[in-house]
Amino acid sequence: MVKADNNHPHGGTLRVDRLPHIWCQGCGLGIILHCYAEALEETGIDLDRVVTISGIGCAGRASGYVNTDGFHTTHGRALPFATGVGIAKPDLKSVVISGDGDLFSIGGNHLIHAARRNVDILVVCSNNFNYGMTGAQFGPTTPSGTRTPTSPYGNIENPFNLVALVAAAGATYVSRWTVYHTKMLKNSMKRGLEKRGFSFIEVISPCTTGYGRLNRMSPVDMMRALRDFGKIKKVPPTEATIDPTREIVLGEFVDVEKPTYNDVFSSLYGKTGAL
Amino acid sequence: MSDILTGTYFVHGDWACAEGAIAAGCRFYAAYPITPATEIAERLASRLPEVGGRFIQFEDELGAIASVLGASYAGLKAMTATSGPGMSLMLENIGLAVMTEAPCVIVNVMRGGPSTGQPTAGAQGDVMQCRWGTHGDVEIIALAPESVQEMFDLTIEAFNLSEEYRVPVFLLPDANIGHLYERVNIPEKGKIRIVNRKKPSVEPDQYKPFEADGSLVPPMACFGEGYRFYVTGLTHDEHGYPDMSIEGQDRLVRRLCDKIRRNAGRIQRVEEHMVEDCDLLVVAYGITARSALSAVRQARAEGIKAGLLRLITLWPFPDKKLEELAGRVKIVLVAEMNYGQLVREVERAVRPTRVTFLPKIGDEPPRPDEILTEMRRALHG
Numbered sequence: 001m002v003k004a005d006n007n008h009p010h011g012g013t014l015r016v017d018r019l020p021h022i023w024c025q026g027c028g029l030g031i032i033l034h035c036y037a038e039a040l041e042e043t044g045i046d047l048d049r050v051v052t053i054s055g056i057g058c059a060g061r062a063s064g065y066v067n068t069d070g071f072h073t074t075h076g077r078a079l080p081f082a083t084g085v086g087i088a089k090p091d092l093k094s095v096v097i098s099g100d101g102d103l104f105s106i107g108g109n110h111l112i113h114a115a116r117r118n119v120d121i122l123v124v125c126s127n128n129f130n131y132g133m134t135g136a137q138f139g140p141t142t143p144s145g146t147r148t149p150t151s152p153y154g155n156i157e158n159p160f161n162l163v164a165l166v167a168a169a170g171a172t173y174v175s176r177w178t179v180y181h182t183k184m185l186k187n188s189m190k191r192g193l194e195k196r197g198f199s200f201i202e203v204i205s206p207c208t209t210g211y212g213r214l215n216r217m218s219p220v221d222m223m224r225a226l227r228d229f230g231k232i233k234k235v236p237p238t239e240a241t242i243d244p245t246r247e248i249v250l251g252e253f254v255d256v257e258k259p260t261y262n263d264v265f266s267s268l269y270g271k272t273g274a275l
Numbered sequence: 276m277s278d279i280l281t282g283t284y285f286v287h288g289d290w291a292c293a294e295g296a297i298a299a300g301c302r303f304y305a306a307y308p309i310t311p312a313t314e315i316a317e318r319l320a321s322r323l324p325e326v327g328g329r330f331i332q333f334e335d336e337l338g339a340i341a342s343v344l345g346a347s348y349a350g351l352k353a354m355t356a357t358s359g360p361g362m363s364l365m366l367e368n369i370g371l372a373v374m375t376e377a378p379c380v381i382v383n384v385m386r387g388g389p390s391t392g393q394p395t396a397g398a399q400g401d402v403m404q405c406r407w408g409t410h411g412d413v414e415i416i417a418l419a420p421e422s423v424q425e426m427f428d429l430t431i432e433a434f435n436l437s438e439e440y441r442v443p444v445f446l447l448p449d450a451n452i453g454h455l456y457e458r459v460n461i462p463e464k465g466k467i468r469i470v471n472r473k474k475p476s477v478e479p480d481q482y483k484p485f486e487a488d489g490s491l492v493p494p495m496a497c498f499g500e501g502y503r504f505y506v507t508g509l510t511h512d513e514h515g516y517p518d519m520s521i522e523g524q525d526r527l528v529r530r531l532c533d534k535i536r537r538n539a540g541r542i543q544r545v546e547e548h549m550v551e552d553c554d555l556l557v558v559a560y561g562i563t564a565r566s567a568l569s570a571v572r573q574a575r576a577e578g579i580k581a582g583l584l585r586l587i588t589l590w591p592f593p594d595k596k597l598e599e600l601a602g603r604v605k606i607v608l609v610a611e612m613n614y615g616q617l618v619r620e621v622e623r624a625v626r627p628t629r630v631t632f633l634p635k636i637g638d639e640p641p642r643p644d645e646i647l648t649e650m651r652r653a654l655h656g
Binding site for chain 2: 001002003015018047048049051053063064067068069070071072073074076077079080081082083084085086087088089091092109110113265268269
């Protein structure tokens with residue numbers, strides 16, 4: 001545990017000894033981290049009961065800046081690791097902060113199964129439309145036609161709609177925001193922290209150094225696009241589409257109650273879940 | 276139901292392994308079904324809930340081993356079991372277990388490979404994969420049971436070693452032992468030695484999760500205990516924070532390896548039969564050691580001075596014991612159910628003593644008469 005630093009506005013919640021963070025200027029991950037710190041503080045959740053877990057990539061470093069127990073796993077395996085934590089110690093709240101490549105490409109299978117099981121995990125997925133850490137190659141969220149170092153003639157693949165996929169897999173809470181919509185993002189995180197079950201928040205976040213530079217967008221252009229194209233709608237998750245140059249549908253798309261994995265396990269075996 | 280089913284049973288090896296795990300204090304098991312390890316999952320699916328433990332069947336072996344690490348860091352003794360194809364998938368997070376010093380037990384009931392190979396056939400073909408399969412410089416511990424009784428006993432030993440050294444420990448039965456039925460005695464609770472991980476004795480704000488004393492094994496806090504520590508698969512300093520310096524890499528890799536290397540003598544276990552005056556030393560492990568012992572007895576009956584060294588610990592490899600015996604024998608015969616794996620380690624350890632090798636590929640272990648024939652050929656040409 002690091003000692004609280006009263007000179008920092010989030011000195012008790014973040015590992016101030018690790019700041020400044022490693023992320024590029026204009027990157028949205030700092031905003032996501034800030035919203036997460038505020039959400040932890042405003043819910044008043046006991047930080048000793050939270051485990052912040054991440055995979056690999058730029059977003060993977062987020063777990064190292066939070067003053068909770070934290071674990072930086074291998075690529076794609078944050079969710080099964082968190083599942084192990086959540087099942088072994090049902091009174092802990094696991095929060096996975098990771099990127100779109102980590103969670104939906106190499107970790108895609110784990111994601112749909114974690115949602116199906118409804119283990120008590122909050123997932124915050126930073127979607128920057130590419131693999132940032134390795135130099136902006138295309139990934140499972142990159143819009144068709146986009147030029148990247150590994151799609152020099154334009155991306156010939158189709159992107160996933162993350163919220164529709166996770167909703168179909170059985171998540172009990174699903175929302176999408178951008179790093180421009182900080183109040184909504186923070187409130188969504190608070191909802192996910194307080195809700196029991198599998199919650200998923202997609203956060204559209206600019207990769208200025210990779211995606212932005214290669215597609216001739218400045219950091220300011222990218223933030224303006226989030227402001228101008230982000231449209232809050234009350235629609236089913238299948239209609240929550242993303243067109244980064246016209247409209248990015250935002251909002252809460254699923255919020256339902258279902259027994260969690262641990263609830264069912266305990267009721268089947270007549271145990272309290274206390275091990 | 277009790278966690279330790281004291282008594283005598285006629286059961287198969289996988290059953291004994293599952294009961295050994297529960298007796299050792301294992302309270303989390305995650306796996307993906309795979310022949311010939313599935314029976315361990317089936318036994319634990321019914322037994323773990325009875326003792327307040329958790330069983331989970333995963334979508335694949337990548338996830339199963341990741342969840343074992345999560346459960347281990349959440350404070351439970353945790354295990355997974357698999358076979359060749361699943362073992363190949365698990366290697367990724369075996370490396371993470373080594374790097375983050377997560378105590379855990381991995382059972383690989385070895386079947387015929389490569390690839391899908393012969394799922395129901397026994398083999399000893401993964402002994403090098405277990406040692407060298409994950410990337411980077413690692414030291415792990417591996418134990419090879421030769422009986423259903425040892426499936427029980429060595430599973431407990433595997434947990435004890437993993438807790439003491441904070442390292443993944445492999446149990447490597449061949450499928451022949453996993454599926455063998457024979458008698459197992461489960462002792463009374465008080466007669467089973469149990470080791471638990473060392474816990475920190477300092478206040479949370481003084482705790483450095485990877486600071487070790489002379490034992491080189493750091494005390495381990497777990498999630499939810501108020502220490503609020505950070506762990507990464509990146510090279511890290513004693514605080515657990517990423518360290519990309521040349522010195523940091525050197526320091527961490529040396530400690531991770533040396534905590535096992537320096538204690539190799541304490542970890543290693545072998546069994547010696549008639550080695551005091553032998554001219555020919557047979558080296559074998561697992562099911563093969565049972566054939567070899569029979570062959571050694573037959574050889575003695577016809578006047579060949581043979582002895583057997585049965586390896587119980589495969590890794591860290593018992594070099595010193597082999598060096599010591601090699602100086603006294605004319606020839607060393609290695610028999611194993613593969614096309615040449617541990618024989619390479621034996622050759623290295625006993626040099627310049629002559630080594631002859633009896634490989635056996637396919638489900639059947641080398642028969643005693645085959646080993647005896649090889650002994651005669653090696654001695655008399």
